[in-house]
Amino acid sequence: MLAILAFTMVATFMTLIMTKRLSALVALILVPTLFAVGMGYTAGLGDMMLEGVRDLAPTGVMLIFGILYFGLMIDAGLFDPLIKLIVRLAHxxxxxxxxxxxxxALLVSLDGDGTTTYMITTAALLPLYRHMKMDVRxxxxxxxxxxxxxxxxxxGGPTARAATALQLDPRDVFVGLIPAMVVTAIWVLIVAWMFGVRERKRLAALSQQLTEEEMSGEAVVAHDAGDVKARRPQLMWLNLLLTGALMVCLITGVLPLAILFMLGFAIALMINYPSLQQQRERISAHAGNALAVAGLVFAAGIFTGILSGTKMIDAMADWIIACVPPTLGPYMAPITALLSMPFTFLISNDAFYFGMxxxxxxxxxxxxxxxMDMAQASLVGQQIHLLSPLVPSTYLLATMAGIEFGEHQRFTLKWALGSCIVFLPACLVLGIFPLCASAPAGPS
Known part of the structure; x- marks a missing residue:
């Protein structure tokens, strides 16, 4: 019964946000709370919520100061040359x-952190998409x-979790997946090509004519990149050095992410905008985005706290595992791959990799x-995991792009499922993990 209620709660939440009946922020708070009260968990409800918020607090702080840091870099004009270059190449x-x-996005994602990837790529590309009147979705x-x-x-996180849970070397798990990753990256390029064909036709129908000034990229930067008075072109190399040092520290893990972004923001603010008035203006300019994303993260903490505190996650996992009949035992690798798709979407990576x-x-x-086969199979679902309402960085991407979270899910979900459908057969065809155990021993 608990598993049924858990699935019902998740389905209710997804339906409400994808049909735009409730915002993600409101649904993350109210839906699990009402379900928990209805199930009789009123006594320990507050502790569950606080535990979930505490678990996500470092992520929330990191996102707040990450948004502020990259907001300052955009204001100072760090990404202007990159935007101009992209515009010239795109022509x-x-x-x-x-x-x-x-x-x-593939290149920037090499740092393994979705938050910085979304900040950098969106900062570079959003002005171009808006200027070209392309669909930001x-x-x-x-x-x-x-x-x-x-x-x-x-x-990046998931591979390390899977390897740790099964006492394997993360590098060995990853190396075996490289061929399937290459195939899936090609699929993403094919999707980009299909989008490009569609947008070409749509823009041609709108009879968009670009002038020489617009083609040069100057108009894009001037029109979309913010307050010209905030530009600091004379400090571009210093800002680039600071951002590069921050990226190196993020990858090497010198300090926790939240602390690194706090330090980076403080240094960047002091260097680029030394007066208190300028600092207040820059913080105010980006406070709205920071507050919106942080609010969603802490609301997600309530959702995950209730899922964990009521043992709904355990009930969901036990129910699914019990549903696998012994006759399907030799096919556990592809079954695990299939289960990873909904479960890394519905529950956290920690719950799936360390629990299930x-x-x-x-x-x-x-x-x-x-x-090793099971670890690699369990990572198939990561192609859809980032669309989960439990992934804080996805709210950041939606907020920076100026689209509703539910709208982002509706638009992207089928293409992300396509990535899973490509990734799984690629793994089977390339022999990364087997379709069926070659010599099934049977249950002991």
Missing amino acids: GDAMRITIGTVVL IMACLIIMSSAVMNLLPW LPILAKTGAEYGISA
């Missing part, structure tokens, strides 16, 4: 812009699909399926 062609979006879709491919890097995967792997071992 007003929607096809080049969409394919360039994927290439840029396409930009958000392509960025998140590219990031999902690169999210499997050993330092060890049980699935133990079952697979009884049929001769190795822990």
